[in-house]
Amino acid sequence: MPGTEERRLAEGVGRAIAKRRGACGLTQEQVAEHLGIGVEAVSRMERGVALPTVVRLGELAEIFGCNIADLVTETSSRASDQAHHLAQLLARMGSADRAMVVDIVETLASRLGKGK
CATH class of the missing domain: 1.10.260.40 (lambda repressor-like DNA-binding domains)
Incomplete structure (x- = not known):
């Protein structure tokens, strides 16, 4: 290859x-x-x-x-594919767990996005 x-x-x-x-x-x-x-x-x-x-x-x-x-x-580097994958993972979780994961992702995105 x-x-x-x-x-x-x-x-x-x-x-x-x-x-x-x-x-x-x-x-x-x-x-x-x-x-x-x-x-x-x-x-x-x-x-x-x-x-x-x-x-x-x-x-x-x-x-x-x-x-x-x-x-x-699942392995794509495209943001839309990654968002779709995350949505599939979140769909398997209960409401409280989804809220926790979203909170974690928002915190990480906020902190990591500052380096751009």
């Missing part, structure tokens, strides 16, 4: 795949079996050595019960 941006994308997608796989309680062997590929191929995707095709991302999303976009946007 020649470009730095491609490498960063592959690593980010790989982290998202590994995280989703773990959240589903699946092993690399089980994912490989579902996909009809070797365990090493799953390992290469998770380590960011190989960037999965769109078709493969669709298969992974189906296994993990998520959208293809979730596997890509």
